[in-house]
Every structure is written in structure tokens, then in C-alpha cells.
Amino acid sequence: MTPDRLQAPRGTFDVLPDDTPARAALEAKAREVLESAGCRRIETPAFEHTELFARGVGESTDIVQKEMYTFDESGSERVTLRPEGTAPVCRAYLEHGMHKLPQPVKLWYLGPYFRRERPQAGRYRQFWQVGLEAIGSDAPAVDAECVLLLHTLLDELGVRDARLRISSLGTPDTRAAYRAELQDYLRAHSDRLSAEVRARIDLNPLRAFDADHPSTREVMAGAPLLLDRLTGEDREHFAEVCRLLDVADVRYEVDPTLVRGLDYYTRTVFEFTSDALGAQSGVGGGGRYDGLIEQLGGSPTPGMGWAAGIERMLLAGGRAAQAAAPVDLFVAGAPGETEFRLASDARRAGLRAQLDLAGRSMKGALKQANRLGARYVAWVDGEAAQLKDMESGEQRTVALDELVRDVLRGPAL
Numbered sequence: 486m487t488p489d490r491l492q493a494p495r496g497t498f499d500v501l502p503d504d505t506p507a508r509a510a511l512e513a514k515a516r517e518v519l520e521s522a523g524c525r526r527i528e529t530p531a532f533e534h535t536e537l538f539a540r541g542v543g544e545s546t547d548i549v550q551k552e553m554y555t556f557d558e559s560g561s562e563r564v565t566l567r568p569e570g571t572a573p574v575c576r577a578y579l580e581h582g583m584h585k586l587p588q589p590v591k592l593w594y595l596g597p598y599f600r601r602e603r604p605q606a607g608r609y610r611q612f613w614q615v616g617l618e619a620i621g622s623d624a625p626a627v628d629a630e631c632v633l634l635l636h637t638l639l640d641e642l643g644v645r646d647a648r649l650r651i652s653s654l655g656t657p658d659t660r661a662a663y664r665a666e667l668q669d670y671l672r673a674h675s676d677r678l679s680a681e682v683r684a685r686i687d688l689n690p691l692r693a694f695d696a697d698h699p700s701t702r703e704v705m706a707g708a709p710l711l712l713d714r715l716t717g718e719d720r721e722h723f724a725e726v727c728r729l730l731d732v733a734d735v736r737y738e739v740d741p742t743l744v745r746g747l748d749y750y751t752r753t754v755f756e757f758t759s760d761a762l763g764a765q766s767g768v769g770g771g772g773r774y775d776g777l778i779e780q781l782g783g784s785p786t787p788g789m790g791w792a793a794g795i796e797r798m799l800l801a802g803g804r805a806a807q808a809a810a811p812v813d814l815f816v817a818g819a820p821g822e823t824e825f826r827l828a829s830d831a832r833r834a835g836l837r838a839q840l841d842l843a844g845r846s847m848k849g850a851l852k853q854a855n856r857l858g859a860r861y862v863a864w865v866d867g868e869a870a871q872l873k874d875m876e877s878g879e880q881r882t883v884a885l886d887e888l889v890r891d892v893l894r895g896p897a898l
Contacts, residue, residue: 496602496610507799508613511642512595515615518638522630524591524617529573531597532556535563540780541572541749552600566599570616570792571749571774572781578620579783588621595795609796616771616792620778623787625722628753628773629729631789635769636735638793639757644768645802646760650740651730653723653752655715657776660751663711664690674704694742705742712741719752726753749774753789759801768801769793814838814892815859817850823865823885830889861892 493499500508516526535555542549554566567573574592577583583590595615604610617634619627632651639647654660667690675683679698686693694705715723730737743754756770771791778786813836816828820840831838839857841850847864854862854875862873863883870888873880883891 494610496604498609498611508795511795511798512615514641515593515595515638518634518641519593519617522591522634524593524634527574527577527592527594528596529567529570529577529594531599532564532566533573533576535565537572537576537781538565538568541575541777542569552602554599554601568598568600570594570596570598570614571618571771571777571788571790574616574618574790575620575774575777575781575783575788578618578786579778579781584621584784584786589619589627590621591617591619593617613795614792615795616790618788618790620788620790621786623722623773623775625725625753626729627789628726629733631771631791632726632730632737632753632755633733633735635757635771635791635793639768639798642798643802644759644761644798647768647801648758648760649735649737649755650743650758651727651737651753651755652712652740652743653715653719653726654711654750654754654772655719656751659714659716659719660711663709663714666709666714667691667693667711670708671704677701677704689748691744694744710741712739722752749777749780751775755791757793759797761801762797767794768797812837812839812854812857812859813861814889815841815850815854815857815862817841817845817847817854817862817864819844821865827863827865827870827885827888831892834889834893836889836892863888863892 520526535553538553539549553568556564558564574594578590593616595613597611597613599611601610602608615638617631619631632649636649655663668686671678671682671686671690671693675686677700678693679696679701682693682696682698682701691711693701693708696702696705727737727739737755743756750772752773752775754770754772757768758766759768760766762768769791771789773787773789775787776785777788778784814828814831816824816838818824818841820842824840828838828840839859841853843853845853850864851862851873859875862875863870865885866882869882869884871880872883872888872891
């Protein structure tokens with residue numbers, strides 16, 4: 486970037502007018518799918534106290550260690566641009582006493598998030614996510630419904646080649662015992678592991694399953710699996726989640742190596758991928774976080790949720806977008822008092838009306854009306870107006886006070 490040519494920062498992008506219809510359609514579809522299932526929208530601040538993510542997401546995660554945008558406030562206070570949505574929603578649940586509401590409380594959100602990571606196709610430093618959190622119930626049906634709602638959203642958006650992987654991490658006690666077992670296994674094979682995986686053995690050994698390093702992958706092929714260590718209650722919970730997904734005809738693959746990158750997950754975890762995205766195939770996912778509310782200072786409260794990337798859904802073919810809203814009336818001619826009144830009256834009547842603010846010739850105004858897909862064009866002609874039906878080509882003189890009524894009546898001129 487040269488000093489005289491400013492550009493968007495690396496890893497960010499502008500949402501241009503041509504991009505807006507697809508994103509607006511995705512948001513509208515998310516609202517339709519989620520609110521029809523009883524979810525209500527919530528929005529949290531773009532930044533939070535850093536401690537929220539350190540306690541909630543986990544000190545050992547890449548997000549907290551490497552990827553957060555953190556700033557010093559007055560004194561010793563530090564704030565962080567939100568890197569994910571679950572911890573802020575749980576903070577809001579606690580702060581506003583939502584435990585007094587009928588449980589589970591089902592909340593959905595859509596907004597920008599921030600991570601300092603290497604930009605790649607569909608992966609940005611400022612990115613948008615849609616998410617769902619269902620807080621207050623540990624029933625397997627909550628897990629299954631959350632998965633089903635994301636499945637429904639991806640399906641209705643036309644996301645191509647979507648695949649669902651699902652597993653269970655068990656309870657924290659089960660996970661702790663397994664973690665120690667896995668650490669012993671990794672140390673016994675440390676000479677074949679990548680330097681990055683060796684450095685994570687103490688902090689986050691489960692992430693070794695995500696490694697791309699060939700020798701590490703060979704080691705992990707023989708590693709013990711957490712799914713085999715589940716207690717009877719955890720096993721029954723996971724079996725019921727899978728049974729309910731079968732009832733809903735949701736196809737899935739049980740993947741015992743599935744690992745989510747956040748420390749708060751317990752029991753059910755899942756991820757949707759799309760082969761249309763290539764190597765960076767993740768579209769969205771989530772899981773259960775039964776200990777998170779307690780970590781943030783609340784009473785033990787179960788929770789389940791997910792988030793999906795807007796840009797990744799669009800890249801995977803999720804462009805089930807309607808065209809821009811049609812223009813009902815294009816008011817041509819140099820905009821004066823009468824033209825403004827026509828446009829204003831039309832808008833008050835519920836019509837989509839635009840003024841020609843460029844002072845085009847009549848030929849130019851008709852071309853612009855065609856570009857906009859306008860149904861009618863009107864221009865003032867003395868004490869009346871000329872009204873042209875752009876579909877039929879029919880044109881007639883209309884009294885100014887009758888024009889809006891004629892447009893509302895439709896093509897029968």
C-alpha cells in the first residue's frame with residue numbers, strides 16, 4: 486500500500502452494494518429458520534473484558550494465546566474485540582438474569598467477529614457469523630435440535646456438498662482422565678510428532694488430532710480415542726442425540742477424532758464441512774458447554790450452541806438470494822417540488838419510489854428505469870404527469886393526484 490492509496494487492512498473486506506442482496510437474503514433465511522423454532526435475537530458488544538475470553542474460551546487455546554485483538558483501557562483494564570459469540574451470550578444470560586425465564590433460553594445472533602490469524606480463502610480477520618445458543622437444559626433433544634437447525638439453514642441456503650461430523654467429548658472428569666492418557670501416548674511417540682504438537686502436549690493435547698504433519702497423523706492413527714472412554718451416562722446421551730438425528734433424517738458421520746478449538750466443550754461436538762471450500766472446508770459447528778456458565782461465575786447451567794461463517798456459507802454456494810427489491814415508480818425529470826411530492830406520496834402509500842437525481846434526458850431516464858427494473862416511470866407534464874408501464878410500453882396522461890392510485894392498482898391502465 487502506498488501512502489496516497491489507502492486500502493482495507495489485510496484480512497478485511499468491504500461489503501459492496503452488489504454483495505448486499507446475498508448477505509441480506511442469508512440473514513432473512515437465518516431469522517426465518519431460527520425464530521420459527523422459538524429462538525430470539527440477541528446482540529452483544531463488539532468488545533468485552535479480556536477476562537471473559539481467558540476464563541471462558543480457555544488460556545490454552547490458539548484464540549487466547551495468539552489471535553485476540555486486545556487493548557489497554559484506563560488503568561489495568563483490558564478489553565478484547567470479540568473472537569467468538571458463545572462467551573458473550575453466556576455473560577449476557579448471567580448479567581440479565583435470564584435463568585428466571587422458562588428454560589432453555591434459545592438465542593440467536595449475527596454480527597462481526599475478530600481474530601488475528603493468517604487470511605485465507607473465506608477466512609478473514611474481521612468475519613461475520615450467525616450463531617445459536619440454547620442455555621438451561623442438558624436434554625439430548627436440545628443437542629439434536631441445534632444440529633438440525635444448522636442443517637436446515639445450510640440446506641435452505643443451498644450450501645453444496647455439506648457433510649456433518651459428530652462426536653462426544655464426555656464430561657470434564659472423563660475428558661481429564663483421557664487427556665492424561667493421551668498425553669502419555671504423545672510423549673511416548675514425541676520423536677515422530679511435529680514441533681507444534683510437541684509444544685501443545687501439556688496445554689492442549691487433543692489438538693494433535695487436527696495436525697496435517699504426515700508423521701504426526703500416523704501416530705494419531707493409533708492414539709486412544711475419547712469416544713471409547715465415555716461413561717455409561719455420557720454414552721447414553723450421545724446415543725440419544727444420534728437417534729433423534731436419525732428420526733429427523735439428518736445424515737452424519739460419527740468421527741471420534743473430531744476436536745473443537747475451544748476449551749469449554751463437553752459431551753456433544755459437531756461440525757459441518759463443505760467439499761466446495763477445498764482445504765478450508767469448515768462451514769460451521771459447535772457443541773455442548775455445560776461448565777461455561779459456572780466458569781463465568783454463575784450457578785451450574787448446561788448449554789449448547791453453534792456458529793457458522795457467513796462468508797464461508799456464501800463461498801460454498803449459499804447464495805439463495807433474491808434480487809434487489811423492485812422499484813415500483815421511477816420519477817424522471819429534474820427533481821423539483823412536484824417530483825419530490827410524487828415520490829414522497831408514493832413512499833407513504835407503501836410503494837418503492839426513486840427520484841432521478843441526475844437530471845437525465847428522457848431517453849437516459851428510461852434506460853436507468855430499465856436497469857432498476859422499475860414497473861412505472863412518471864414525469865411531470867404541466868399540470869399532469871405522463872405514466873409509462875415499462876412492461877407493456879403503454880403510456881398515458883394521469884392527473885397528479887391520481888398517479889399513486891394508478892400505480893397501486895397495477896397494470897390495468
